[in-house]
Amino acid sequence: MGADDYVTKPFDQRELLARVRNLVRRVRRSRDEGEGRSVRRFLGWTLDINNRVLQDREGAFVDLTRAEFKALCILSGSPGQVLSRDRILHEIAHRDWDPTDRTVDVVIRRLRRKLEDDTRRPRIILTSHGEGYLFAPQLH
Numbered sequence: 001m002g003a004d005d006y007v008t009k010p011f012d013q014r015e016l017l018a019r020v021r022n023l024v025r026r027v028r029r030s031r032d033e034g035e036g037r038s039v040r041r042f043l044g045w046t047l048d049i050n051n052r053v054l055q056d057r058e059g060a061f062v063d064l065t066r067a068e069f070k071a072l073c074i075l076s077g078s079p080g081q082v083l084s085r086d087r088i089l090h091e092i093a094h095r096d097w098d099p100t101d102r103t104v105d106v107v108i109r110r111l112r113r114k115l116e117d118d119t120r121r122p123r124i125i126l127t128s129h130g131e132g133y134l135f136a137p138q139l140h
Contacts, residue, residue: 004043005019005022005024006025007019016103020136028047038050040139041139041140042076042124042138042140043124043137043138044057046113047072047073049073054069054072056112056116062115064111064114065110066092067103067107068107068110068111068114070091070092071088071091071092071107071111072111074087074091074092075088075125075133076139078135079135079136079137079138079139080134080136081134081135082100082128082131082132082133082134082136083121083132083133083134084131084132085104085105085132085133086132088107089103092107099105104133108124108125112123122136122138124137
């Protein structure tokens with residue numbers, strides 16, 4: 001139901017305090033680890049996942065749709081790994097992909113345009129024909 005811990009009555013105050021401190025420590029550690037990975041830098045671009053912000057090389061903010069943002073997050077979260085259209089579509093639209101569905105291709109095309117990635121020779125999001133898409137740059 002979402003509970004992290006529970007204490008039955010009657011309880012000792014020291015035990016309750018110890019459990020609360022442990023929970024606070026785990027939440028802080030989880031938040032700190034998440035913040036460390038929430039900013040992804042590649043080829044001069046900065047993607048801040050927690051704040052839902054993409055900045056270009058000059059620091060200007062780039063507007064992304066919800067689908068473009070989610071696609072960039074999932075792709076940059078697995079650099080060098082081909083992600084299927086089905087997996088990307090499931091993440092951005094919560095539905096399964098079928099061969100006639102071009103949603104993913106349209107989102108990737110718009111994302112490439114916003115990332116100034118040459119569609120003829122992309123450097124950021126590569127197409128793996130018949131399989132899906134690959135995020136090529138190394139993250140810094």
